[in-house]
Amino acid sequence: MSRVVLEVDVNGEELFVVDKDILARFCGRIRRLVVAGAASAKRPTRVALHGFPGGAEAFELVARFCYADGGCGGAVTAANACVLRCAAEFLDMAAAAPEAASTAAPSLVRMTEKALEEMPHWPWHTVVDAVKQCQRLLPLADTTGAFDAAVAALVSHMAVPPPAGDATPTSSSPESSAFRFSCDTKSSSLSLRGSCISRTWWFEDLVSLRPGTVERVAAALVARGTDHRIVARFLFYYLKCHIAGASAEDKKAMLEASVTVMSGLDRSAVSCKGLFGILRIAAPLKLTDACQQRLVAMIGRKLDHATLDNLLVPAPAGTGSLYDVSLVLRFVVAFLRGGAPDETARLKKVGRLIDLYLAEVAPDPSLRPAKFLELATALPAPARDCHDSLYRAIDVYFQVHGRLTEEEKMKICRGLSYEKLSPECCKHLARNGGFPTRAAVQALASQHTVLKSLVLRDPAELKPVAPSPPPSTAKRRETCYDDGGAENDGQVILYAGRLDLTLENQNLRSLLDGMHWRVMELEKVCSRMKTQMTKMKARRAGSRTARSLPRMCS
Structure with missing residues (x-):
């Protein structure tokens, strides 16, 4: 049987000339195209693959895998495991053709999945690169589980201190000026200096991730039980590094992603100052209603x-x-x-x-x-x-x-509680012409009631004092209560002079009397005015009657 050449156009980037039968053995998508071409009595000579994950470079790796019968020609490594997993999903390489299956040909899907299972043991920077690679492979990276595997491996690395010589630059330190964006006071950052540096070494390596990926990583950290303060600090640090110079659309995406994660953190973990900073940045961006409600709720709690x-x-x-x-x-x-x-x-x-x-x-x-x-x-x-x-x-x-x-x-x-006003404010209110007269009267009356209740309080509510009273003076008045027992036993003595309320009570009473006098004077003036108006009306009526009578002849 002669070989059938197939031209494959990958995303319009590059044209590959391959053996159709070789690729059809491993790629279900190519195999279906061949069958469809045979049914229409036309042999397709060109296939266009639009949206192929990884582009021409990934397709070349897949072609090498097929030409080597799944051997070393298409070796799966940590650098290409994610992209090959997505490419295999796109080409439907989960199962080989029946004739290939009889020879126990390897499956690219199984090989890549096995490689992804080893991802937690990959070096830190290799895992970070895999996460960044998955960002460009959506939605297939989600469908295949490659993204979840990469994020899980990333989070597992964050839980341990950085390897020797792999620490991040000092700019990611909690003591940097950018990091203090999330701190209420300098003391809070200083108190955590030692512990934060050992737990935030990964900040700088992740600030280049996209907002959706940051949200995903932060949510995974929370699910793993990471300290909520560390998660909140990372989100604030991420915003601090990217907000300046970002477009309105990018700012909106970053803020919404950060607020979504912060809303699930402990109240004490999120900085109040940082939340108001987010609020001011978000003011002209018109965040979604759900995001605005989360932000308002977080600020309300703080x-x-x-x-x-x-x-x-x-x-x-x-x-x-x-x-x-x-x-x-x-x-x-x-x-x-x-x-x-x-x-x-x-x-x-x-x-x-x-x-x-x-x-x-x-x-x-x-x-x-x-x-x-x-x-x-x-x-x-x-x-x-x-x-x-x-x-x-x-x-x-x-x-x-x-x-x-x-x-x-x-x-x-009505929003005022006159009983909770100080005597000075009551005096000011009584003389304040801007307030209604009724409010002034109510304020003075309530103060008088408060003072009266203090002086005439129930003896049972008063604290007993020493049985022997202090020396009496002309200025001090005593009121004694005896419960009927032995002399001086259980006796409760109230010294009104100690309350120092006599003078204050007199002043308030005089002010209240003055207000009553003003009301009475106004009533008298109104009464006199009514009387005068009545007399004037009567005089006018009499004069009109006199003019209407005819003059009598003498």
């Missing part, structure tokens, strides 16, 4: 570590506002959803932070009252022990927004 500068995110273009208050509200909601209300210390830190933020955004003339009130009341009551800072923020807001109605002001004042 909100107690944020600073005022972190929260001052400019508002989107076209809104007219200075700062993005809606975004901060989303942070607060995410913080509360994370179970933070059970942690009082964290909750109070966020309360102080939100009060600072309110004072900063209050002068914004474009900030609507409903949005200001929503942020002021977003946190539960235990978040604030004192409402003085909130009062000052509301005071500034009222001064800037002078056109607010009394009803709008009263709605905002």
